[in-house]
Amino acid sequence: MTSSLNVLIVNGVVSQPLSDTPPISLFLQNHSGAYTTSRTHDDASSLLFWDRHMLRLANSANILLKNSPNLFGASTSTSISDSLIRPRLEDCLREGFPIVLKDRERIGIREFVVTAFISANLGSSCGFDSYIHLGSYQPAAESGARLALVGHGREFAEAKHSEWVRRRKYLEKLRPPWATELLLSNDGDQILEGSVTNFFVVCRGREYVGTPDDSSSGYPFEVQTAPLRDGILPGVIRQLIIEVCSRKGIPFREVAPSWSDRSRWQEAFISNGLRLVQPVELIQAPISWEGLQSKTWKELSWEEKRFEGSQLITREIQRTIMELANTEGYPIRNFL
Secondary structure: OOOOOEEEEEOOEEOOOHHHOOOHHHHHHOOOOEEEEEEEEOOOOEEOOHHHHHHHHHHHHHHHHHHOHHHHOOOOOOOOOHHHHHHHHHHHHHHHHHHHHHOHHHHOOOEEEEEEEEEEOOOOOOOEEEEEEEEEEOOOOOOOEEEEEEEOOOOOOOOOEOHHHHHHHHHHHHOOOOOOEEEEEOOOOEEEEEOOOEEEEEEEOOOOOOOOOOHHHOOOEEEEEOOHHHOOOOOHHHHHHHHHHHHHOOOEEEOOOEHHHHHHEEEEEEEEOOOEEEEEEEEEEEOOOOOHHHOOHHHOOEEEEEOOOOOHHHHHHHHHHHHHHHHOOEEHHHHO
């Protein structure tokens, strides 16, 4: 039987007792700051895309400091670079990884979620506190994601901050029991992203009636995802997907997928630091967007879009991202 495990390291010191360490969702609800989430890979031998996550965390912190310092806990006197953040967080990892790796086989844990978090501390020489939260990770089943379009886009989406963890709780009353992720839209048509993921579709050209496996046609499709200017989170894996499509010559366009245009959607997938790339099996959306926030999922009438078949383009992107996970993994032995 697999047991859960949570370890919190603050400024290089392990928080004791370990039995009182909260799960990451509860920790984020009670702290203000910037964060990023990755996980271990290949039987906890490497940490996925660590370099990219450190750059993203520094960017989030500086956006908050410049535009909304209250979301960082307070302001500091200077900007924060990844070269300042990284060594402090890696000191935390050196304290935490030996603890979680020690008994992982005995309690049945193969991989770990790694959340790096920083918040203001004007009394500190660097102006911030550094946190690493390590928790057990159970990879999701291979089945496709089931999505429900239920809520408005996030505020201050350009930075990943803990306030969103508190604010997104209002969406839960609209979550149908079958939904594994919630999609966000400001108008019920233009889909922005998921509550914890970025969202993509593979969209057929308006004049094309074939399928993605019709190799004689070249690429009569394009991958679509909402642009950053629409107010979405600039996810690490989202950027990797853009790079993969460019490298492989897969047409890609930053435009919000339109629910009213769903008849042209051939595939869909979601991405984040834990799931990487997950195909979508089903999307449902309310028939009416009117008065949505005052209702529960039981009070809504739904329409749906199902995805069947091999999802070849999604699988190709997924395969390439996994190859990059192997080449861009940061060895955990560096923390031992």
